[in-house]
Amino acid sequence: MPAIVVEGLERAFDEVKAVQGVDLEVGEGEIYGFLGPNGAGKTTTVRMLTTLLLPTGGRAAVAGHDVVGEPRAVRASIGVALQEAALDPLMTGRELIRLQATLQGLPTAEGRRRAERLLERVDLLAAADRRVGSYSGGMKRRLDLAAALVHEPRVLFLDEPTTGLDPVSRKTIWEEVRQLNDEGTTVFLTTQYLEEADQLADNVGIIDGGRIVAEGTPESLKAEIGNPHIQLQLAEGSIAEAEEVCARIGRLLPPTDARTVLVEVANGAADIPRTVRALDEAGIGVESLELVRPTLDDVFVAKTGYHLEKENEAEQDAVAT
Amino acid sequence: MSGMATNLRVVRALGMRSIRQTFRRPQLMAPILVFPTLLLAVQTGGAGSAVDLPGFPPVQGFLQFMLAGAMMQSLMLAGNSGGIAFAVDIEMGFTDRLFAAPIPRFTIVLGRLAGTAALGLFSALWFLAIGLLFGAEIHSGVAGALIAVVLVTATAMAVGGIGAAIALRTGSASVVQGLFPLVLVVLFLSSAFFPLDLMIQPAKTIAEYNPFSFIAEGIRNPIIAEVDATDLLYALLAIAGIVVLSLVLSARALRHRLRVG
Numbered sequence: 001m002p003a004i005v006v007e008g009l010e011r012a013f014d015e016v017k018a019v020q021g022v023d024l025e026v027g028e029g030e031i032y033g034f035l036g037p038n039g040a041g042k043t044t045t046v047r048m049l050t051t052l053l054l055p056t057g058g059r060a061a062v063a064g065h066d067v068v069g070e071p072r073a074v075r076a077s078i079g080v081a082l083q084e085a086a087l088d089p090l091m092t093g094r095e096l097i098r099l100q101a102t103l104q105g106l107p108t109a110e111g112r113r114r115a116e117r118l119l120e121r122v123d124l125l126a127a128a129d130r131r132v133g134s135y136s137g138g139m140k141r142r143l144d145l146a147a148a149l150v151h152e153p154r155v156l157f158l159d160e161p162t163t164g165l166d167p168v169s170r171k172t173i174w175e176e177v178r179q180l181n182d183e184g185t186t187v188f189l190t191t192q193y194l195e196e197a198d199q200l201a202d203n204v205g206i207i208d209g210g211r212i213v214a215e216g217t218p219e220s221l222k223a224e225i226g227n228p229h230i231q232l233q234l235a236e237g238s239i240a241e242a243e244e245v246c247a248r249i250g251r252l253l254p255p256t257d258a259r260t261v262l263v264e265v266a267n268g269a270a271d272i273p274r275t276v277r278a279l280d281e282a283g284i285g286v287e288s289l290e291l292v293r294p295t296l297d298d299v300f301v302a303k304t305g306y307h308l309e310k311e312n313e314a315e316q317d318a319v320a321t
Numbered sequence: 322m323s324g325m326a327t328n329l330r331v332v333r334a335l336g337m338r339s340i341r342q343t344f345r346r347p348q349l350m351a352p353i354l355v356f357p358t359l360l361l362a363v364q365t366g367g368a369g370s371a372v373d374l375p376g377f378p379p380v381q382g383f384l385q386f387m388l389a390g391a392m393m394q395s396l397m398l399a400g401n402s403g404g405i406a407f408a409v410d411i412e413m414g415f416t417d418r419l420f421a422a423p424i425p426r427f428t429i430v431l432g433r434l435a436g437t438a439a440l441g442l443f444s445a446l447w448f449l450a451i452g453l454l455f456g457a458e459i460h461s462g463v464a465g466a467l468i469a470v471v472l473v474t475a476t477a478m479a480v481g482g483i484g485a486a487i488a489l490r491t492g493s494a495s496v497v498q499g500l501f502p503l504v505l506v507v508l509f510l511s512s513a514f515f516p517l518d519l520m521i522q523p524a525k526t527i528a529e530y531n532p533f534s535f536i537a538e539g540i541r542n543p544i545i546a547e548v549d550a551t552d553l554l555y556a557l558l559a560i561a562g563i564v565v566l567s568l569v570l571s572a573r574a575l576r577h578r579l580r581v582g
Binding site for chain 1 (some may be wrong): 330331334335338341342345346410413414415417418419420421422423424428579580581
């Protein structure tokens, strides 16, 4: 049985349709990456799946329970770490996890035992009696993750778990997510980081404007939009001659500058030797050559018409100014 | 463990968190104890001869009369502070953590109210202690003190319910905080600080129908006189009315929050 089934899910806020007929399915034990820019409908979808918001259309079931008809059963099966790590800065880490254990109906002794184990797991035992307000961003995310795990949920929802974190903290969270998944937990991960989805997700859904615009494994999505290409930078020789040679290897792609040739190749790395030989035979000097595989950003551009990471950077710049 | 026992554990845990939160955030604690204590000191020191006015109820002293007013002010502000703290929880997303747990959602509100009630209890004991320390007598003795404590605790919970409902509806701490002056207006238009018989119109008529006048009289009665069953009954009815109102408003606000997210 799939861990999450969503059919035609919709959510409107007055005239604004935040989510417009989302369909998706997440298998048991899978990491599903839900990728999209800010305002795409990721968080609204997660809030509906975690019973925090009623849908205005469609249906969704999590762990076999309908989110509208059986919200308590859904909530008993899920762990939730929401965006911005919603933690009380006045509580200590230990108090928070113990409270979470009580909320999940665990007996006091069992809750305390699990709290200690989880604090140790996320390396917060030493800081457990400090107020959360004094924690770093990475510590808060780890605490939030630990709190979401206290009842050993079947399905874990992580809403942008690494947004705003430094690379080291981000990698720590990734390792923890991988380990949880290895232990059998299904993970529904929303992110605006392509690398995160690429690194972690078994399947990726790209949402834009409240609609799923692409879905599949990262590899299948990349394969869908085309083959890898060879990018070569000329050291000497004519660009026209180089293009003529490369056109015999594969399809030429629009160049990014006057000394660069891009050629799509069907066999990936296997096409590099014959490309080098052909250029050498034609007396064309090459400064650099590399095989560029399609990225999820290429997929994103192909499906939405814009770059996700540039969109995020622009938003961060706008916030900073 | 039965569902009821689990719910009680949740209410207790959330109530304890609410109390800790208040004690750890001085700006929530100050209005509950510091302001009413200062006002009590200023009023008692500056207007003590009011007890000699014709129509003033027979009391041992102005401090004895004012204890109920200080408790009323404290419990009202405890309710307001509880509402602010709840709204802060909503603003920072902490309530999402609670709403995503497999517990009945009314336990979240009850947990907050349990904390507010505990603050009411603390405030009642604080002002009784201050009264006794500075020479005020509790006319009805230990039983009278207990009645005052129970009424203050229950009213704090009822008023906290209104604060929680507003917090749930608006999700804004500044809106709840903005009600602070209204709390004082409601109190000054009751008999909390001044005897009904000495008020002038239209304040007198408003105070006569203000439920907080009934509660203030219910708290004051055992402090300044023998327990009067009628005063006590009216106070309990007024509290019950506020409880019902706060429950209805909270339930509606909870449904609204789930609809709008």
